[in-house]
Amino acid sequence: MVPTLSQLSPTGVPLYEQVKRAVLAALAAGEWKQGEAIPPEKLLSERFGVSIGTLRKAIDELVMENILVRHQGRGTFVAIHSQNQHFFKFFRIVRQDGEKAYPATELQRFRHIAASEEVREKLHLSPGSKVFEFVNALSLHGEKVIVDTICVSDVMFRGLTKDQLRDRPSTLYSFYQQMFGINVIATDERVRVAVADADHAVLLNVDEGAPLLELRRVAYSFHQTPVEWRVSKVDTRRYEYIGQEHMLGGQTPYGV
């Protein structure tokens, strides 16, 4: 007889939580791949030694977290949100007429440098830490609109190269996930007005001293681990930043 989950770890952790972790472990181990169906509920409930109801509660939560997708009558599948769309919700610049577009990225610079004090604070790094810093110019509808200056820890992103960044086929955050197993699940952005310096004036095709929107973003993974620090400068003559707030549906788990 195979030991049940609760027999393996008789702690105060609820059974469905243990099942959830077991499923996540199986996913991490590559037992089921993106887009594939996982075994039917009946089978999984037997495998983990729990009732259907408990198994379903575990799966429910994984579905809520966009890790699995259910299709009635077909099965439950590993979400394929990685490729592109999933992370696109973090991109919040649209044309003033409301038209959305997928940005074209052009890598401008890539450096391996000592982290400034500000970057160390945002990324919770200790003095002496080094980071990869790279600059992207983004175009929307063929217009240069945004310049991103991005910093990530060289420990967390060990081995990151200029070529990897240039050749990535997908969203930057999707790239983080695929190449480094790092999941960006939340961002905190601050927005203010700035003026274009010489470099940005060239990249955005504006006058030096022209007013720009400046976004300062920390991207977080699970457990509020900071992953990326980013400063974006946006030419808002024809574009704007989207902010939305809603009272219902979902707390703000990380506290405003």
Added chain:
Amino acid sequence: MVPTLSQLSPTGVPLYEQVKRAVLAALAAGEWKQGEAIPPEKLLSERFGVSIGTLRKAIDELVMENILVRHQGRGTFVAIHSQNQHFFKFFRIVRQDGEKAYPATELQRFRHIAASEEVREKLHLSPGSKVFEFVNALSLHGEKVIVDTICVSDVMFRGLTKDQLRDRPSTLYSFYQQMFGINVIATDERVRVAVADADHAVLLNVDEGAPLLELRRVAYSFHQTPVEWRVSKVDTRRYEYIGQEHMLGGQTPYGV
């Protein structure tokens, strides 16, 4: 014998969904008030003629939507988020050091005018509609930081006066709720850069032509009914706008 829910409406709607609506109806009818406990699960399941499991699924969703709050061993309570704090989450300007403050408001102007085409579009008004337009200057930490220009329909806010606005003891949205029964539950904001005109230069104590952050907001009630149109101009030399995004925890039930 009291008829069960499913007997009353034998449509394709799941039972737990019907239970959820029945609970919402009871809340709307004032049967249980803010902060009060609702009856225990056992009792409710009998009242609605469903099993505990089904009743729990309905309550689960209401808890997810922040309408109810559960406390193990104590009971389930109607969430209390009205008076002031509740609406404060729509206020997203903070000092650059992260310090938050409650704004001091000074009413600068109050007019009853014909709605411009832009305002009519944002508030879904027909040609010829009139609106109340008023201007507020907001101070944070004693500094003039924000100027709001606000438009609301004179039909929806029938009888609104300058004195009411000046004397309100609470948040503007709390005032809408108390005086007009209008609930703001969501906002859609767009952010861009603008320059100070003569009026704003005086009110914000900046030079004419100085760059400002411009927020353009539509506030919505239930069923995505637009309630208020607002343009805010912010001096971001010492303040900034907060934007956050999170992947997990709750869909957006009202689909913004």
Added chain:
DNA sequence: AAGTGGTCTAGACCACTAC
């Protein structure tokens, strides 16, 4: 000790999908 919500079971029947 009594009452609450939290977890869990071992099924049942239904709606949908694929073959």
Added chain:
DNA sequence: TAGTGGTCTAGACCACTTA
């Protein structure tokens, strides 16, 4: 028709709160 997830039942026992 067979197999999937979607819904629902009628309980059980546990952890926590209040008195």
